[in-house]
Each structure stands twice: as structure tokens, then as C-alpha cells.
Amino acid sequence: MDFTEVQAAFEQIWGYPDFRPPQGEIVRTLLAQRDALIVMPTGGGKSICFQLPALLQTGLTLVVSPLVALMENQVQELRQKKLPAALLHGELPPFERRRTLQAIEEQKLRLLYLSPETLLSPPVWQRLSHPDIQIQGLILDEAHCLVQWGDTFRPTYRRLGSVRPSLLHSKPAGTKIAIAAFTATADPQAQQTIRQTLQLDNPEQFLLNPYRPNLHLSVKIAWTPKGRKQQLLNFIQAHPQQSGLVYVRTRPDSETLAQWLAAQSLKTAAYHAGLDPDARRQIEQAWLKDRLQFVVCTSAFGMGINKPDVRWVIHFHAPLLLSEYVQEVGRAGRDGKPAEALTLISEPTGWLDGEDKQRRAFFVDRMRSQLDKAQALAHKLPPTGEINPIKKQFKDSELCLSLLHSRGQLTWIDPFHYQILTHSQATKLPDTNNQAIQHMTQYLHERHCRWQFLLKNFGFASQKTSSPCGQCDNCTRR
Known part of the structure; x- marks a missing residue:
């Protein structure tokens, strides 16, 4: 297919006159059915990179994704455009599941979103393995889920490297299935793990610098648990009407903190993976439409939910891994306007707050x-x-x-x-994993430029920010 036709289809479906770099190059790679590893910061438009090639080719592209919310949002957008996409997950009503399985058998779909657990469930795997079902691509979204043992780790991801050879074994000779792994954060070691685990074949690599010149990073010590809550409240009250996110690490923490903040007359709600699907959707929509100023959430919130005007992200509890931190702060300032990322930490000894x-x-x-x-x-x-x-x-x-x-x-x-x-x-x-925990601890106590620390850690040491960067607490203090 001529690339001018590809661009025309892109404009017709999404309404944009041209791709943002490196979207066009990624689309070319996937249309050529070559393996790829794409490290693209949150908000970089990665979903278009695999949706467009899937829609322009015959056969089915499988999109393996870790979160139901992420799948539902993307499939809903595609269906609104009358595009042949569907999803499968454990929370679907039986009639909808049957309808999607039938659409697979009748080869009416171009994109099928599913969790790794659903992909490897016997009824789904048997259908996808049928010789007549043409599969042309396998997309691993949020591929960092197979790397480190943080809150986002999913054991089933470790089995996905054997999916392609097993599918090819059941397909006609000459069948080709390309794999593309997408993630917002992967340091050089994580990139190697992804390549090896998924058995990528000489993949094209697109590694985008995570630096965001509009995002100001800061870390502040909270001397006591009461002081931590007061610092959080002071920050939110100093940013009235601005959309934000407050990250905690556990479900109970999200609920107790949201209740306390709501008692201070703030519009918020707790969000975690333990909520039922309807409750999660309601909170997402209320936040997207500014009926809630912010959400108190665990790492379950944010992946695939696009709100460009998030002005701040606060880590009430710091994540344990640097990759999770970069994922979560990257949800602020996607519109390019100034945004803040504040992390609250205990004093170093842990005597006052351990x-x-x-x-x-x-x-x-x-x-x-x-x-x-x-x-x-x-x-x-x-x-x-x-x-x-x-x-x-x-x-x-x-x-x-x-x-x-x-x-x-x-x-x-x-x-x-x-x-x-x-x-x-x-x-x-x-x-x-121990290395990753140490890197996060080092970042929180870093005395020099925080952006330089992140860039070095993620393999972009040669692509320096201006020094001082002016976009972190350490540099602005100088």
C-alpha cells in the first residue's frame, strides 16, 4: 500500500492531517509486518500506531492489554467510528462474549483486545488457533507488566513469548505474525528483558526520550503522618479548579484518604482495582468531565485514560519502582502547558513516620x-x-x-x-527488582537535577536537558 493512502486513511478516520513523529515510521514498520519495540511516553499517541495498520490489513490483530478500563476506552472509541473492533475479558456479559467469539469465527474483526489471561483461556485459545482464523499481528500493550515485580506485574505476561510459535504451528505454511511491544517506560535492562521474553525477531526500536519540559518535578519531606496530609491539603487548596491525581499504594489507603479529603469539601473519590466495573467507569467519567477535581487512586488508574489538562500529580506515597513513577507523573500536562508532579516522603530516619x-x-x-x-x-x-x-x-x-x-x-x-x-x-x-527499588530510593534523595537522573536511568544520558533544567525542585533552588 502506498504511504499516501495510509495518510489519507489516517486523516479520514482520526481527522489529523499528518502523523506526529515517530508515528509514521512505526506504522510503516507494522505494515511491513516487522517486529518492533516502542518505548513512547504516556500521551504520545501510541494506540494509533497499531490501530491503523490493523485496520488497513486483512486478518486479525490481537491487542493484549492488562486493564479492562484501558481496553474498554479504546474499543468504545473505535466502535463510535464504526470500526471492526471488539474486546474479551472476564467481566463481559455471556451474550456479549458469545457475540465476539462468533465474530472471530466469521472473521469480521480487525482488532481484538483481550487480557493475557483471556487470550490463554481454553475457549478463546482454541478459536484463535484454528487454521482458518487469519492472525496477522500481536500487540503487547503496557509491556512493562512482564518486567518488574511491582504493583503492575502480571505473571501470565511471562508466557506470551511462546504464543507466536504456537499459533504459527497451527496456521498454514508461510503465515507471518508480527509482534510489537509498546510501553511508556523501560530502561535498557527492561528493554532487553522484553526482547528476550517475547522472542522478538531483530525488532525495529523506537525509544523516545521521556523528558517533558513543561513538567516540574519536586519531592518534599513530610515529618509526620498528620503533616503529610496537611501538605497534600495545602497543595490542593492552592490549586483550585485544577484537575489532578493523588496516588497511593493500597486500596484501603485510597478509601480512607478520599473520605478525609471529601470531608474537607473537596470533590474526589477513591479508585482501585477492587471496585466493580460500573463504579470504576462512573469515577473515570466524572473525572474526565470535571465533576470530580481529582481522584485518589492506586496504580490501577490512568493507563489508557486520556485527559490532556491534568495540571498536577501528587504521590502521597512514592511508588517502589522508577518505571511506575514515570508512568504516573506522565499523566500530567499532556496538553503541553505547565504541570506539577509532587512526591511526599517520610523524613530519612523513619523515627517520626516509618x-x-x-x-x-x-x-x-x-x-x-x-x-x-x-x-x-x-x-x-x-x-x-x-x-x-x-x-x-x-x-x-x-x-x-x-x-x-x-x-x-x-x-x-x-x-x-x-x-x-x-x-x-x-x-x-x-x-x-532490587536494582529498580534502589534507583527509586536514589531518585527521591537526589540532590542534583531530577530530570538528568531520570534520563540517565532510562538510557538517554547523551540527550541532556539544559542545566539547570529549571523544571525540578533541585534546579530551581539553585
Whole structure:
């Protein structure tokens, strides 16, 4: 297809006269059915990069996405444009699920959004594996979910590297399925993990600098729990009528903090993955339409929800991983106008408020416990086996198997069958999680330019900001 036709289709569907760099190059790559790794900051227009090639080609493109809210928002927009897209997830009513499965069999769809768990569920996998179902592409959205063991980790992502070879095994000879992995944050180590786990074939790489010259970064010490709440309240009251987000790390924290802020006559609500789907949609819409000034949320909020005029993001609790931090602050100032990202932290000793230290220690202890469980389970499991019976027999076995895979001690023969490697076969992989936690701690106590620290950490050390950058607390103090 001539690229002028591609641009014409782009303008006809989305109304834009031309692509934003590097959208055009990514579209060309996917139309050529080449593998790709795309690291594009939040708000960079990544969904268009895979939606347009899927709509212009025959066959089905599978979009694996971690959050129901993200899938629903994108599919709703595509359906409003009368485009052949659908989604599958565990919360769908049975009649809608049957209708989508039938549309797959009749090959009426170009885009199918689904979670990794739904993709690998027997009824869906059997249909997609049928020789007559033409699949031309596999998109991994939010690919950082397979890398680090933070709040966003999904064990099933570790099995996705065997999806393409298994699908090709069931398709006619000569079939080609390209894979494109998209994420807003991935440092060089994470990029390597994504390439290896997904078995990307000489992928084209599009790595965009995360620097946002309109986004001011700051970190402030809160000396006591009461003082932390007061600093939050002072900030919000100093920014009346401005749309924002307050991030916490647990569901109970989101609810108790939202209740306290609502009692101060502020328009807000708590949002977390434990809410039912209707409640989540209502909160999202109320925030998007400015009926709520801000949302007190966990990491479950924000992916795929586009609100350009977010003026501030506050981390009431700092995330444990730098990648999560960059994801979350990137939701502010997408319209290019000035925006603020404030993180509140306990004083360094933890004597007056030990909550931050306790939270970090809990996370590290949980990781260590999971690794110990995985190693113990490895001695109980058969050297080769099928995951579904194993999941029924051993508690937390899917997480343990994924952990063994991440440590180079296990391989997936196909998405359902594993092989535990002998000591001589195993490849010792670095423990990136402890490194990631240390980088986040270093960032919070950084005394020089925060943007320079982030750029260096994400592999953009050569692309320096002006110094001082003027867009972080450390540089503005100087």
C-alpha cells in the first residue's frame, strides 16, 4: 500500500492531517509486518500506531492489554467510528462474549483486545488457533507488566513469548505474525528483558526520550503522618479548579484518604482495582468531565485514560519502582502547558513516620518470600508439566513458575507447558527488582537535577536537558 493512502486513511478516520513523529515510521514498520519495540511516553499517541495498520490489513490483530478500563476506552472509541473492533475479558456479559467469539469465527474483526489471561483461556485459545482464523499481528500493550515485580506485574505476561510459535504451528505454511511491544517506560535492562521474553525477531526500536519540559518535578519531606496530609491539603487548596491525581499504594489507603479529603469539601473519590466495573467507569467519567477535581487512586488508574489538562500529580506515597513513577507523573500536562508532579516522603530516619520504610521492607520481604517459594516448588514439580493442573494442585504456582522463568530456570514449551531447566541448562539472569527499588530510593534523595537522573536511568544520558533544567525542585533552588 502506498504511504499516501495510509495518510489519507489516517486523516479520514482520526481527522489529523499528518502523523506526529515517530508515528509514521512505526506504522510503516507494522505494515511491513516487522517486529518492533516502542518505548513512547504516556500521551504520545501510541494506540494509533497499531490501530491503523490493523485496520488497513486483512486478518486479525490481537491487542493484549492488562486493564479492562484501558481496553474498554479504546474499543468504545473505535466502535463510535464504526470500526471492526471488539474486546474479551472476564467481566463481559455471556451474550456479549458469545457475540465476539462468533465474530472471530466469521472473521469480521480487525482488532481484538483481550487480557493475557483471556487470550490463554481454553475457549478463546482454541478459536484463535484454528487454521482458518487469519492472525496477522500481536500487540503487547503496557509491556512493562512482564518486567518488574511491582504493583503492575502480571505473571501470565511471562508466557506470551511462546504464543507466536504456537499459533504459527497451527496456521498454514508461510503465515507471518508480527509482534510489537509498546510501553511508556523501560530502561535498557527492561528493554532487553522484553526482547528476550517475547522472542522478538531483530525488532525495529523506537525509544523516545521521556523528558517533558513543561513538567516540574519536586519531592518534599513530610515529618509526620498528620503533616503529610496537611501538605497534600495545602497543595490542593492552592490549586483550585485544577484537575489532578493523588496516588497511593493500597486500596484501603485510597478509601480512607478520599473520605478525609471529601470531608474537607473537596470533590474526589477513591479508585482501585477492587471496585466493580460500573463504579470504576462512573469515577473515570466524572473525572474526565470535571465533576470530580481529582481522584485518589492506586496504580490501577490512568493507563489508557486520556485527559490532556491534568495540571498536577501528587504521590502521597512514592511508588517502589522508577518505571511506575514515570508512568504516573506522565499523566500530567499532556496538553503541553505547565504541570506539577509532587512526591511526599517520610523524613530519612523513619523515627517520626516509618511508613515509607515499612512499605519498602514489606515489598522486598514479599519478593524474597516469593522467590523462596518458587525455589521450593521447583523441587516438588515434575520437570515438565502443564500449568492448568499444576495451578489447581499447588497454591501460587503460576506466580512461582513465572518467577522461575524470570530467573532463567524455566522455559515455556508452549503457552501451557513448561520445562524446568537443570542447573547446567539454566541461564543466571540479574535481579533487576532490587536494582529498580534502589534507583527509586536514589531518585527521591537526589540532590542534583531530577530530570538528568531520570534520563540517565532510562538510557538517554547523551540527550541532556539544559542545566539547570529549571523544571525540578533541585534546579530551581539553585
